[in-house]
Amino acid sequence: MFSVCVRDHFMIAHSFRGDVFGPAQRPHGATFVVDVEFRRSTLDADGIVVDIGRAGEALRAALAELNFRNLDEVPAFRGRNTTTEFLAQVVFDRMAEAIGRGDLGASGREVESLRVTLHESHIAWAAFEGPVPRES
Amino acid sequence: MFSVCVRDHFMIAHSFRGDVFGPAQRPHGATFVVDVEFRRSTLDADGIVVDIGRAGEALRAALAELNFRNLDEVPAFRGRNTTTEFLAQVVFDRMAEAIGRGDLGASGREVESLRVTLHESHIAWAAFEGPVPRES
Amino acid sequence: MFSVCVRDHFMIAHSFRGDVFGPAQRPHGATFVVDVEFRRSTLDADGIVVDIGRAGEALRAALAELNFRNLDEVPAFRGRNTTTEFLAQVVFDRMAEAIGRGDLGASGREVESLRVTLHESHIAWAAFEGPVPRES
Amino acid sequence: MFSVCVRDHFMIAHSFRGDVFGPAQRPHGATFVVDVEFRRSTLDADGIVVDIGRAGEALRAALAELNFRNLDEVPAFRGRNTTTEFLAQVVFDRMAEAIGRGDLGASGREVESLRVTLHESHIAWAAFEGPVPRES
Amino acid sequence: MFSVCVRDHFMIAHSFRGDVFGPAQRPHGATFVVDVEFRRSTLDADGIVVDIGRAGEALRAALAELNFRNLDEVPAFRGRNTTTEFLAQVVFDRMAEAIGRGDLGASGREVESLRVTLHESHIAWAAFEGPVPRES
Amino acid sequence: MFSVCVRDHFMIAHSFRGDVFGPAQRPHGATFVVDVEFRRSTLDADGIVVDIGRAGEALRAALAELNFRNLDEVPAFRGRNTTTEFLAQVVFDRMAEAIGRGDLGASGREVESLRVTLHESHIAWAAFEGPVPRES
Numbered sequence A, B, C, D, E, F: 001m002f003s004v005c006v007r008d009h010f011m012i013a014h015s016f017r018g019d020v021f022g023p024a025q026r027p028h029g030a031t032f033v034v035d036v037e038f039r040r041s042t043l044d045a046d047g048i049v050v051d052i053g054r055a056g057e058a059l060r061a062a063l064a065e066l067n068f069r070n071l072d073e074v075p076a077f078r079g080r081n082t083t084t085e086f087l088a089q090v091v092f093d094r095m096a097e098a099i100g101r102g103d104l105g106a107s108g109r110e111v112e113s114l115r116v117t118l119h120e121s122h123i124a125w126a127a128f129e130g131p132v133p134r135e136s
Helices: A019-025 A052-064 A084-101 A105-109 B019-025 B052-064 B084-101 C019-025 C052-064 C084-101 D019-025 D052-064 D084-101 D105-109 E019-025 E052-064 E084-101 E105-109 F019-025 F052-064 F084-101 F105-109
Strands: A002-014 A028-040 A113-121 A124-131 B002-014 B028-040 B113-121 B124-131 C002-014 C028-040 C113-121 C124-131 D002-014 D028-040 D113-121 D124-131 E002-014 E028-040 E113-121 E124-131 F002-014 F028-040 F113-121 F124-131
Touching: A002 A052, A002 C002, A002 C113, A002 D084, A028 A052, A028 A084, A028 C113, A052 A084, A052 A105, A084 A105, A084 A113, A084 A124, A084 B002, A113 C002, A113 C028, B002 B052, B002 F002, B002 F113, B028 B052, B028 B084, B028 F113, B052 B084, B084 B113, B084 B124, B084 D002, B113 F002, B113 F028, C002 C052, C002 F084, C028 C052, C028 C084, C052 C084, C084 C113, C084 C124, C084 E002, D002 D052, D002 E002, D002 E113, D028 D052, D028 D084, D028 E113, D052 D084, D052 D105, D084 D105, D084 D113, D084 D124, D113 E002, D113 E028, E002 E052, E028 E052, E028 E084, E052 E084, E052 E105, E084 E105, E084 E113, E084 E124, E084 F002, F002 F052, F028 F052, F028 F084, F052 F084, F052 F105, F084 F105, F084 F113, F084 F124
Parallel strands: A028 C028, B028 F028, D028 E028
Antiparallel strands: A002 A028, A002 C028, A002 D124, A028 A113, A028 C002, A113 A124, A124 B002, B002 B028, B002 F028, B028 B113, B028 F002, B113 B124, B124 D002, C002 C028, C002 F124, C028 C113, C113 C124, C124 E002, D002 D028, D002 E028, D028 D113, D028 E002, D113 D124, E002 E028, E028 E113, E113 E124, E124 F002, F002 F028, F028 F113, F113 F124
């Protein structure tokens, strides 16, 4: 199995609801350093997993909608805690959609699975991984 | 699959028995920077894999018994080489026990597997991973 | 010259005023990983620059007032942009005060200068450094 | 499952053929920081996955043939794009051969799978992983 | 003293002349991860050392002329060994020129000194630092 | 001012005397990841600060006497606490001696100052820096 991974980041404000979060129930924020790993069993004719330039652009586009936002005010997240693990899945879904739309080109369509990791500090990170959904 | 990971460290003395260890047969020591990754298929109602505060405390407690010790004098390790990979399993077992005791709360009981990584330097690390044992 | 450095972090929300900040004028946030370097010309009788345990506690205390806050609502920062470089000086001032109060013990009082670095992402950081002010 | 990982690096020149590579079609180069993870289900009698000293030497030997080379002039790579993911497989194959030859000793022969990661910058890496081929 | 630092990278081929370089006399290459630290004594009215967005763009522009090049073929470097320390000064000079041209805006003109660090691997880096030259 | 830095590591056991050390008074150990920065105002005729190959060998030799040792049993350290900051000076002194002996070659003799940093964990490091003593 081959992998290629690209890194970028975004910076947001948010707050959590639930006693489990303690002081993180207050409005605060985070820098998330994001790694997106693209996996497939074989390389394409160019010898790559995915066009790394397009992969980086697709990640930047996916994060641009989140970057410099207060996530408490994003309608799509209403009623949800935008935890690091939840946001890892959000980025996963957006990257899977980008692949489906062809934003990563022909090689991107052969990507079998993704792993998205969000580093929230030097001592904590969260991830979401799974197969790339295929349209029927 | 979702993951959450927390990091801490401990500092120990030890020595190894066996020609394969060369100069590491002499009394020496190590700093181990420890990553514990908690994995489960779904998030709980709060949107988390595990209470990260409790996870960090459980890891701190697990490492406290090892920290600032000469492992050659710990009865539980008598006759064993406390290699990095062996210690990764020791930390795994302690974290699994903490989950079983409920130290990580209700969300912690839903953790399906763990990966424990011990970084011994900037050029070497070891890990142990597996499912969290369930009581019968 | 000897140095000892300890690391911790805090997570905040804020926004900036001024065209230079572009989209960072919107409410957003950051994780700041903080390094505080303590410098002095000689070691004390115990062979240390500063009691590293107390240094870590003093840093934790200094950051606790900022952690999990919306800095736009902190009275002390009214009318100021809480940029990374500005916050580096804030942490510097608090650590200098802690030294002055004796929170770092007798060895701490011999610290001559500090350098405080705030990492805001994997590609950007800011710092403030200078001598520790002495009371007259 | 246990893992042990060792790190080393190599520095090469190369160029790529194919429009997808844009300016990377020009002669350029890279530093690759290489992590090789060795995996097996059980530890040997010494309590190790593999002799870490021998593992490091085998990796150094595998990289020595590539280090300080223009890969465009290496006959074995003629007609291939020496992308990061391709080179991850090259290092994988060489480490698997080293295991097969017994370069990692008896414990090395029990290694079940390998994961080879090549970091090409602070924002991109590639990997190849799979079972260690067994001779019939 | 305040500092702000931004990071980027470039990938080049080159070779060295001189016995001291051993196998690095052969055509090879490197990834250089570049940190540029901007220093000044006071913050501007916006509370910044320099417009970090412009700083990043100026660095990208400075590296673009080097990126994906064989430095042995760059006329400006004829007869010079493009060592890591030499290239640190090259990037320093280009950033100082960008400041002089006003590419970093008004706040950039107040930058007093720069430190440019080029990381060539996980075990080696080089730097050049000094005051920003002022036009007479 | 130019700098070149090389990294290596060593692993030791030790204990401390003095109430300030708390549980670190017990026999324990550490991995120290060591950075040695060599500084000089000008490059030599080859375009380097120092022969990086020789610098790495000199560092390896300096650390070899400490590596895999119980520092409590090293005669030279009798009655001293081998703290991280103390050991930074020990490595500094050994590197300065290596320069004085000519182990780093002719270019090494032009090194003006050194900074030695010992990373003891992901959250703490210590350093010693100063001019390279010149023989009279």
